[in-house]
Amino acid sequence: MTKFPMTVEGAEKLRLELEQLKKVDRPRIVTAIAEAREHGDLKENAEYHAAREQQGFCEGRIQEIEGKLGNAQIIDISKMPAGDKVIFGSTVDILNLDTDQLQTYKIVGDDEADVKANMISVSSPIARALIGKEVGDVVLVRTPAGEVEYEIDAVRYC
Structure with missing residues (x-):
């Protein structure tokens, strides 16, 4: 299963x-x-x-x-050694390179996702683009409105 x-x-x-x-x-x-x-x-x-x-x-x-x-x-993300890599459960600060707007998201399971609380599903387009990347990496996210470039500004395991 x-x-x-x-x-x-x-x-x-x-x-x-x-x-x-x-x-x-x-x-x-x-x-x-x-x-x-x-x-x-x-x-x-x-x-x-x-x-x-x-x-x-x-x-x-x-x-x-x-x-x-x-x-x-x-x-339990708190038991992971601190690092710069985006993984499930991490909190990520990303900078929209078009608008210079900083956004913070926590990557969680599908049932926990709540966009209003900045908690996004691990299967969402943004999370899928971020997983495995590190601080300083630029990621391209395909959205219904088009492609958006984000730079990973910070990653926290809390």
């Missing part, structure tokens, strides 16, 4: 969500179903049907998270 890279923080976030679903949400939904059953006829009981639907979503999410954690290759 293929393993998918994930940061320690991403794995912890999923574990916390799984714990919330199993220990808080699941029991609450079971209680709601039991209370709705007490109201009688289940065919026309909207509370019962809503609770059952919630239960389905909750159980589906639990299975999804367990699958992701089971197939995760958790990489």
